[in-house]
Amino acid sequence: MTIILIILAILAVIAGLLGFIYFRRLRQRRQFVYKKMQRIAKLVEQLENGRELDSHDVLPFAANPATRVMTFALLHNFDLKYLFPQNLYTQAKAAESHLANWLEFPTELDAFPDEMEHLQTQSIDVDGHGQQFVQYEVFRFRMRPPHWAADKDWMLGVAGPYFPGGEPYDHPPATFSRLTQQEDGVSPEEEVRWVHAHIYARS
Template sequence: MNTFLLIAGLLVAAVIFFAVYRLITVKRQGRKLNAERFERVKALYDKLESGQPLTGPDVLPFAENVLTRELTYQLLSDYKRTDLFPEQYYTIVQAAESNLANWLEFPTELDACPDEMKHVQRVSIDFDGQHNFVHYEVFRCRVNEPHWAAKDGWFLGVVGPYFDDSKPYDFPHATFSRISSKADQITAEEEAMWVHQNISMRR
């Protein structure tokens, strides 16, 4: 009996130790990633903060980059300079692509920005049966070797929900990718519905 209790206690202690270690590691990785993200837009931030002259061509490289596009718009919004944001990137699809890329980059998800991302379609779901729709943007993504997910090929990622009156850079609260959802084995509609039911509706 004492041996059993000792083993059980050791197992519980091991689980607790792993959970605490994982939490600390994820927090440390998150801080590091946030610092890296800030560095990517620091040149733009410095100009905004110091009041230096800023033009559309100055902003364009930051908007073109899928990893800095969303943060660039947020920075310009904070400084009331969204007039400088390139019109071609002021769409829900362009914003959703950037949001998904940043979500996938997080260490607990793909831990990388996809090497390729392609918008598949918008999926609209009547969430209450009264013709009130929410919308999800679905993307196909893939990474190159040597990333561990390269062997799986294209996978799906979903960003949303958006509403009929949503603006492009409104924050989507249910961005998600199962990563294992292979694009040739499940439809965009099925994946969007899964995210709607299991992520969006449970928040």
């Protein structure tokens, strides 16, 4: 009987710890999302107050990769997509913003890249017969000191896949980076194949 009580006590402690971790992570995620939304709070406030936006209001938010995707989504929801700059309405520009936002997650870089460059668009033959392709956008990025990843210099990141007939700002489900250093000799093509096989195929 004593052993059973001990086991039950241990299980109760474990359940309590798991519950604590779950709710702490939930709170952290809410805080993270709130922080992101604050970056476009000015646009949201203007729309909610009935003030008419113009392209000059939108441009600073669309130009910044940190707020580009959220800005497009906001305009889309308010039927104001026509205010989004046409030169930023591209797959590569959308992918840049998706990857930058993904890298900001605390489990990744916990920050936006200090520098980010688009390397290429890479196609993957998904049926093995050259009949159906998807695309990935490949970037390199790096951090400056004192960030812990600064000594890695340029690293590779991928956003995709993008499907035929899709729109530039469709959500890319396999946005990912292994924080692989470019100097390690991993090519953009190899990184895309790895992400497609290990991230997208398992999603």
